[in-house]
Amino acid sequence: MAKSDTKSETARSSRAPGKMTSTAASRTSRRATSAKAEAPYHHGALREALLQAAERVLERDGLAGLTLRAVAREAGVSHAAPTHHFGDLTGLLSELAAVGFRQFNAAMASACDAAPTPLARALARPKAYVAYAQAHPGMYGIMFRTERLDYSRPSLHEAAEASFAGLANAIGAMRQEQISGDALTLEQGAAIARAWSMVHGFTTLLLDGRLKDILERLPEGTTAERLLESMLTAPITTKLPV
Amino acid sequence: MAKSDTKSETARSSRAPGKMTSTAASRTSRRATSAKAEAPYHHGALREALLQAAERVLERDGLAGLTLRAVAREAGVSHAAPTHHFGDLTGLLSELAAVGFRQFNAAMASACDAAPTPLARALARPKAYVAYAQAHPGMYGIMFRTERLDYSRPSLHEAAEASFAGLANAIGAMRQEQISGDALTLEQGAAIARAWSMVHGFTTLLLDGRLKDILERLPEGTTAERLLESMLTAPITTKLPV
DNA sequence: ATTCGATCTTTACGATGTAAAGATAGGGAG
């Protein structure tokens, strides 16, 4: 009976199928609030528009609000339009995650470039990592919290790979070694995994509010960034770097 | 018109409302495959049964398959029964996460008890952490990946708090310091956050398959556990423990 | 024994992902 579907998926509303051959009336007053407005009927760049809409929805309503239908609404098209461009929800999330990884990589790269010394660069990278996640928690959630990602998609695979390569290179530079693309020593692997695990773990715990207990027991006004810095620079006083 | 709802939520099926006052016929052949069988009509221990059913569903169908209705089906009750005991999905997930945290804490505690030396104990704890997550990825996902958890629930709050306390004590023991409940130095906080971030980050990356790239570049047959051990024991050769 | 409250079931509704079929336009081939 299609109770909820026929209602009004977008403000476009019914044009009894059959009437209105191809006049101008069909191309008026669409596209909710999207700056451009007045696009041709066949959107022309719907794919990009959907990705931007998805980013807006994600920032506005969080991960839970990011649905295929919500994105379609935001873009002012029918709820089934995204399927044509992304296949399914996994497809949309994967492409959006790829966008996120590119932003993420760019943020870390520019932070590193701005750092004068190698040591400053070593600190700039993890700081930029956490800063990006704090500034874009939804995007970070898509990239690292969702199960629905398809890494066989070239765009996502490449963007994520680039992120990993940046990390590996940074570690290689610190150890003054050349990190080979196809083989690693156990020590190299351990160094990379340690760095990644530490920063990634810190970030997820921070975003999940799991570090609040620690932060509020620290000396007055200690920020998360300060704690991270201390994690990275405090001398290891025990037998294990734990 | 209730097309899909009336169909057959469980195998119980229709007993035209009004007939069958309270005879024995109403208490036969229910409870799908649950060992016990033959429970009274008012289940008696539905809450516990639902939690166990949820655990089974989680192991069988993963996080995505864990729905209120699936749990009700598994327990052989109507789809709305769980709501009465847990309020909503968040409630069920929270109580299930509490169960998980208790299993998790018990696993780490027994691993520590079995370790002879302090150093062995220091290694046993993170290993047990990762081992639990690998053995129960769904449960670990509920505990650390879901947004839908309500930490104001006493059972979850206590179980998670106990987990944190165990970690803090282990770090305190390694540093040969008494970790106070209400105040931490920056160094102490950094040590705790470093340990937790490292192990938690490693675990999530491992479960997400993000470490595959590293593992297959390592010397033939290096396991995740071996990599973790190396992360924890390899000497720091750079200026930062990164 | 009767009533009351806790437990469980029915029924209903809006939302979502996805499939399938219809409408629409832009671009060639004749």
Place this chain on the structure above:
DNA sequence: CTCCCTATCTTTACATCGTAAAGATCGAAT
């Protein structure tokens, strides 16, 4: 210039989910 083909977008439909509300059922207190 006209006609058709194909990619793009819309309609329609349906199973499933979470949740609310009302009805049925039973144990226990009065």
